[in-house]
Amino acid sequence: MHKLSYAILVASTITLTGTATAASERTCSYVYDSAGMVVRDSAGDCVRTSGWRPEGAIAECEPDMKKPEPVAEPEPEPAPVPAPQPVYKTVNLGAGALFDLNSDALRAEGKRELDQLVSDLGQLSDVQSIQIAGHTDSTGDAAYNKDLSVRRANAVKNYLLEKGVDPSIMTTVGWGETKPIADNSTRAGRAQNRRVEITISGEQRVQ
Numbered sequence: 001m002h003k004l005s006y007a008i009l010v011a012s013t014i015t016l017t018g019t020a021t022a023a024s025e026r027t028c029s030y031v032y033d034s035a036g037m038v039v040r041d042s043a044g045d046c047v048r049t050s051g052w053r054p055e056g057a058i059a060e061c062e063p064d065m066k067k068p069e070p071v072a073e074p075e076p077e078p079a080p081v082p083a084p085q086p087v088y089k090t091v092n093l094g095a096g097a098l099f100d101l102n103s104d105a106l107r108a109e110g111k112r113e114l115d116q117l118v119s120d121l122g123q124l125s126d127v128q129s130i131q132i133a134g135h136t137d138s139t140g141d142a143a144y145n146k147d148l149s150v151r152r153a154n155a156v157k158n159y160l161l162e163k164g165v166d167p168s169i170m171t172t173v174g175w176g177e178t179k180p181i182a183d184n185s186t187r188a189g190r191a192q193n194r195r196v197e198i199t200i201s202g203e204q205r206v207q
Contacts, residue, residue, distance in 0.1 A: 029056030084125050084203035091117060095136075095152065095194035104151035106159055114156065117198065118163045127202040130170045132156050135197065137190035138177040150174030156196055 029052040031039040038061060039047045046061035057065050098110030106114070121127055134149030134156075153172040161167055182189035 029053060030058070030061060087124060087200070087202045087204050089200045091198045091200070093156075093196045093198065094191065095196060096191060098156070098196060099152060102148065104148065104155045106155055111159065114159050115163070118160065118165065121165065121200070121202075124200075124202040124204060127166075127169060127200065129199075129201045130160070130165065131197075131199040132160075132170065132172045133179075133197045133199070134172070134174040135179055135181075135193060135195050136177050137193040138180070138184040139190065142177060146174055146176035148174075149176045152196055156198070 029049060031047040031049055033039055038058075041047055046058075054065065093110070093113055097113060098106055100107060132153045134151070134153035136145040136149050138145070150172070151174070153174050157167075157170050157172050160170065177184070177193070180189075180193045181195075182192035184190050184193060
């Protein structure tokens with residue numbers, strides 16, 4: 001009889017000294033009564049379950065326990081840098097602006113046009129190749145025209161070299177009268193066929 005009374009007394013003490021805890025704050029680390037209160041023992045300490053873990057501790061029961069440091073959110077990945085866009089460009093320079101008749105010596109006007117071309121190259125992040133092709137009209141001897149077209153292409157290359165263009169990316173070719181773009185039977189057509197074509201392959205600079 002005495003043992004039974006003692007058990008009832010202890011149970012009553014534990015129940016009456018419990019602490020109310022919101023249902024959202026409950027963890028499996030403590031014993032709760034039917035009223036949602038944390039059960040405390042005779043010393044006033046919260047009654048822990050066998051599954052108690054530090055991460056399940058609540059402040060009212062473990063006021064001296066240091067809370068774990070919050071996990072910092074990872075920094076967002078930087079936006080990817082756009083890839084440079086490939087550029088393929090062909091510049092047609094009329095031989096009349098570049099050279100005097102039957103000459104491979106660059107005129108002042110021709111040098112100004114090539115200076116502008118060098119400036120345009122500076123807008124590219126990378127220049128892979130520059131092909132310089134000389135052309136003539138069909139007037140005169142074909143062999144002479146071939147030789148003249150080669151000399152004019154080389155004259156353009158040499159000027160670009162003086163302006164700092166990498167020689168390893170430049171190639172020259174002379175086509176003479178074999179690749180007309182207009183009618184050689186007319187004066188206007190022949191003027192169009194006398195030309196130097198500069199084809200540039202590179203990549204556009206990303207801003």
